[in-house]
Amino acid sequence: MRSVRIPLAAAAPFVMAALVLAGCGTTSERASGGASPGSSKSCKGTDGKYTIGMSQANVAEPYRQRMDDDIKAAAKDVPQFDVKFADAAQDNAKQVADVENYITQQIDLLIISPNEAKPLTAVVKKAYDKGIPVIVLDRKVEGDAYTGFIGGDNVQIGREAGKYIAEKLLPQGGNVVELKGLAGATPQAERHEGFVEGIKGNPKVKVIASASGDWLREKGQAQMDALLKANPKIDVVYSHNDPMAEGAYLAAKAVGREKEMKFTGIDALPIPSGGIKAVEQGRLSATFTYPTNGKEAIAAAKKILVECGTIEKTQTLPTRLIDASNAAKIYAEENPTG
Structure with a gap:
């Protein structure tokens, strides 16, 4: 069979057409898989x-209720947004169902603060793979199937807390008990990891016991009650959040031991029942700010949905130490109207 040679100039239009068709695909192909994962x-x-x-992982923690409140407040300034809220009440299965329901409703964007990382990873990936942008707040999921993560550096926060205890509260050494957050939540592991690093500079600081208070004041109080009975000498309580630190203080006060030890927390919410006031009023020696990320989440959503832009994969927000020297000033700055 004799081959037919087609001049290059004559062939060009056919080549270009083939490339365009190969790149675009059919309408049904584009609808089912053309949108890149997590893109709007x-x-x-x-x-x-x-x-x-x-x-939301739960709203029993004041920090999480404040996160929701901050999202609502920020969204009011974006008239294009309608934000729906779901409370998982620390139940992984319910949070999975909440996200599945959002996917069914064909929401335009998902914001999630996972109860635990592993159980929520698959459903977050499902939303992302369907082309729903996903903003993960505070607690991470496994892998990278999300649009962006916004949160504090929990290892750094734990490290700063450890250094504060080792250098300021216990320079001569002493006994520490650690009240941990919910097992399976990434901040719990990271705040512990950072704390262990932070106290390394003072080998005389000993962590003599730990317990999980699941981020809740009542459980922190109950766990501290048991720790007090088992440990006659406690110098410092390092708590992974302020509510558990307050619970520990109440447990110690109930048996007349609150003056024997110092209490530190994390969150520093600028509300009457928050950690800044607890420091100002002398119940806590220190706390460390942990931004709720609500304002930043809505700003990211606006950039994706309204401005058709992209966001950074990771946005890390800073922390700062709050102790007796600056608590009143910072509270006043955060609450200018009183």
Whole structure:
């Protein structure tokens, strides 16, 4: 069979057409898989209306209620946004179901603060793979199937807390008990890891016991009650959040031992029942700020949905020490109207 040679100039239009078709695919192919994972399929600019689903691990923790409140407040400034909220109440199965429900509703963007990392990873990936942008707050999931993570550096926070205890509260050494957050939640492991690093500079500081208070004041109080009975000499309580630190203080006060030890926490919410006031009023020696990320989450959602832009994969927010020297000043700055 004799081959036919086609001049290059004549062939060019056919080649270009083939490339265009190969790149675009059919309409059904584009709808089912053309959108890159986690990219917004519904960015309509300022004229659009967008439904955002917020999946919260629980609202029993004041920090998490404040996170929801901050998201609501920030969203009020974006008229295109309608934000729905779901409370998982520390139940992984319920949080999975909440996200599945959002996917069914075809929300435009998912914000999630996972109860635990591993159990929520698959459903977060499912949303992401369907083209729903996913912003993960505070607690991480496994892998990288999400659009962006916003949170504090929990290892650094734990490290700063450890250094404060080793250098300021116990320079001559002493006994520490650690009240941990919920097992399986990434901040729990990271705040412990950082703390262990932070106290290494003072070998006379000994962690003599630990217990999990699941981030809750009542459970922290109950765990501290048991720790007090088992440990006659405790110099410092390092708590992974302020509510558990307050619970520990109450447990110690109930048996007349609160003056024997110091208490430190993490969160520093600028509310009457928060950690800053607890420091100002003398119940806690120190706390460390841990931003709720609510304002930043809505800013990221606006950039994705309204501005059709992209966000950083990881946004790390800073922390700072709050002790008796600056608690009143910082509280006043955070609450200018009183």
